[in-house]
Amino acid sequence: MAEISIRDALNQALDEEMARDERVFILGEEVGEYNGAYKVTRGLLDKYGVPRVLDTPIAELGFTGLAVGAATVGLRPVVEWMTFNFSLLALDQVINNAAKMRHMSGGQLSVPIVFRGPNGPAEYLSSQHSQALQSLYVHVPGLKVAAYATPYDAKGLLKTAIRDDNPVVLLESELAYAWTGEVPDEEYTIPLGKADVKREGSEVTLITYSKPVRMVMEAASELEKLGVDAEVVDLRSLRPLDEEAIYASVRKTNRAVVVDESWPVASFGSHVAWLISRNCFDMLDAQVELVSSEDVPMPYNHTLELAVQPSVEKIVAAAKRVLYME
Amino acid sequence: MAEKVLMTALSPTMEEGTIVSWNKKEGDSVAAGDLLCEVETDKATMDYESTQEGVLLRIVKAEGTSSRVGDTIAILGEQGEDIDSLLQESADGSQPSGPEGESAAEAAAPEAPEAVAPEAHEAAARSRDSAGAQGDGARVKASPLARKIASERGIDLSRVSGSGPAGRVVKADVEGFTGAPAEAATRGAAASAAGENVTVPVSGKRAVIARRLAESKFSAPHYYLKSSVRMDGAMQARKDLNAEASEKVGFNAFLMKFAAEALRRHPQVNASWQGDHILQFGSVDIGLAVDLGNGLITPIVRNCGNKGIVDIDAELKDLVARAGSGKLQPEEYTGATFTISNLGSFGIEEFTAIINPPGSAILAVGEIAKTPVVNDGDELEIAQIMKMTLSCDHRVIDGAEGGRFLYELKRIVENPVRVLF
DSSP states (O other): OEEEEHHHHHHHHHHHHHHHOTTEEEEETTSSTTOOTTSTTTTHHHHHOTTTEEEOOSOHHHHHHHHHHHHHTTOEEEEEOSOHHHHGGGHHIIIIIITTHHHHTTTSOOOOOEEEEEOSOOSSOTGGGOOOOHHHHHTSTTOEEEEOSSHHHHHHHHHHHHHOSSOEEEEEOGGGTTOEEEEOSSOOOOOTTOOEEEEOOSSEEEEEOSTHHHHHHHHHHHHHHTTOOEEEEEOOEEETTOHHHHHHHHHHHSOEEEEOSSOSTTOHHHHHHHHHHHHTGGGOSSOOEEEOOOSSOOOSSHHHHHHTSOOHHHHHHHHHHHTTOO | OOEEEEOOOSSTTOSEEEEEEESSOTTOEEOTTOEEEEEEOSSSEEEEEOSSOEEEEEEOSOTTOEEETTOEEEEEESTTOOOHHHHHHHHHHTTTHHHHHHHHHHHHOTTOOTTSOHHHHHHHHHHHHHHHHHSSOTTSOBOHHHHHHHHHHTOOGGGSOOOSGGGOBOHHHHHTOOSOOHHHHHTOTTTOTTOOOOOOOOOHHHHHHHHHHHHHHHHSOEEEEEEEEEOHHHHHHHHHHHHHOSSOOOHHHHHHHHHHHHHHHOTTTSEEEOSSSEEEOSSOOEEEOEEOSSSEEOOEETTGGGSOHHHHHHHHHHHHHHHHTTOOOGGGTSOOSEEEEEOGGGTOOOOOOOOOTTOSEEEEEEEEEEEEEEOTTSOEEEEEEEEEEEEEETTTOOHHHHHHHHHHHHHHHHSGGGGGO
């Protein structure tokens, strides 16, 4: 097993799938000559050439629409959005075309397409470039949405997403591209709709996905010092959602804290919290807590920028509340 | 000139009502026919429409207080009128309810020591009161899991002290609870030192049930006829009908239809003792006893004799649904000429019921159970058997007549095609 970064794991997945299926192609801003804004597509233009790797103009609605059209006629595009903040310009193509074509054509058309790029706050990027927008996408029936926080999950999920005959939105994180971990040498894929218990525990369930997974693991270590045995469930796939994995854990611990770096109102995290409240009602020994970003645009001031996001301290505090330790 | 607005009887059996909400506030002008307030009567929540007009000068009975029929609940008149004398009068007039209210509060908190400050005493009475009204101590704060564990172990949550925020009872509290299960408390003080007697205040609904059924049982000489009915035919008929019906017809609708048919043939049973005469009803109006959790009510399907079973079923479903939410109008639950009570779903084999006036008979129906029977060829076979018990008022229905009616009903139920005979 090799220890590689998420960036390289994604690169391997793209490379393997492009070699495996000539219908797979990549398009986006700076993905070719510049090797990608975050170097995820490094070397792929050299290896596969144009048009398997296409540098596009700065026009998200245009190139996303081009990719949706290509997918409906048989290709398998991987769209890189430089960040999800820019994906807002392409929302109409994603929501009204990619997510709807199979339904509106009575199953005659399918849209095998992947939309990927960094989502969520990084650092010093202020309000317009520090947004966790997954709730917009996961809200839409017809889209699949997944997120990863380890190289192993990143590679396995991207390969599955490329092979899926439906539009899949993949949430990445600028700050997590360099995170490393072990990835098997042999080929593997990870199915959509399967959560992963990143840490087993018995006293409180911490549920999260994407970049906050690492922070939640740290919080679990802090809780261990307080004598609390926390379980960490990494959802990995938001839609389809592995509800049974959530309920199995909550049935065991009777307590749940959901950690989601998006805003709290009508967010994916609040949806998960509702599912738990409804479906595990009789198994809950405390209210379900949600640790989210604060309900404000991201401040530029670095102290405030950190203060409005989830933190290890906030997660530990929420866990203590549901454990009646305060 | 200012005048008193009195609590009126909003249902035939109402003796007192609780004002749930005022729809007018002091200073509002009121026209005749305006919705003045909503009143919880013994069975339902009713609209109180004003028959008077003027300005609402004073609300005498606040929301949540109960008033006897005839009590002053408000004063209506012209803006600026002196109403002191009217208020004085109404205070005198409703004197009887004063001491009663007080004694109810005392009864609700028998253990409260004399030394407790009056406010504390009242608060204690109130909290007991609300717990009692809920029946299961629903006001106790507890986590869902703690509730579940408590109910599995028969622990009364109100006796567990909660360690969570605002005294919430959590799993650890229930698991650490060492007191005796709640059942012990209901066995009486002698059975266990751990149990305290609980005084449950009598709600308006409960008082009506108590009075009317005691009246019936003590004044109508009851006798009982029992009959076992083979249900295979009726069950098949229901299956056949439901195979064709757009909505599944419930079993009770079948019972109603069968009973209506038998009553049509035996009008002496569809009758009422009126002291100096017997009233034979022209319509077969069958009530069905429905459990409300905190009492019961008998919604009535009118004129069952002339209705098809699908119509009966549809009406019954609507009535039962609205009974559950307390929305039945008095005419929908008073005046049944015959009543059916079905406890089959509780696994009850057979039971006797108390006649529901003004009717003279009530049919008590038990569960349908597979039973060994000796058939006409003297062989044992398994049959679906249901036991029916008819309670009759002997002043109206003699034994032979009751027997003929029940036999007719048995034959119809066993062979539903007889409905056509």
